[in-house]
Amino acid sequence: RNWVSQADADDGDPRSTRLSSAEKSEIVELRKKARRIEIENEILKRAAAYFARENILPK
Template sequence: MRQADRDEGIRNDGGLTTAEKKELTELRRKTRQLELENEILKRAAACFTRENVLPK
């Protein structure tokens, strides 16, 4: 009942609407994915840096 009231704009108690909850979940998923990709890129850059610095 409370959630339905929030979704309809009747209740304004600071809770999130269903659409806002869905958006928040999606944004958190995207953030985790970007953090993982960033970590992979950092490791790859470190690997390439070591390969280019050491004498061959």
């Protein structure tokens, strides 16, 4: 019965309350991208702080 519900969702049945397989796959990919962006932002914040410190401290 479970696979029937998934098949209905995949076929675009408007009565289905389940996500289609394509939608599930898209969510997985978007979560991966969001995580990668979070990591990249953290790296950029640390790099900016490092270079700001380098420019302020006397040599």
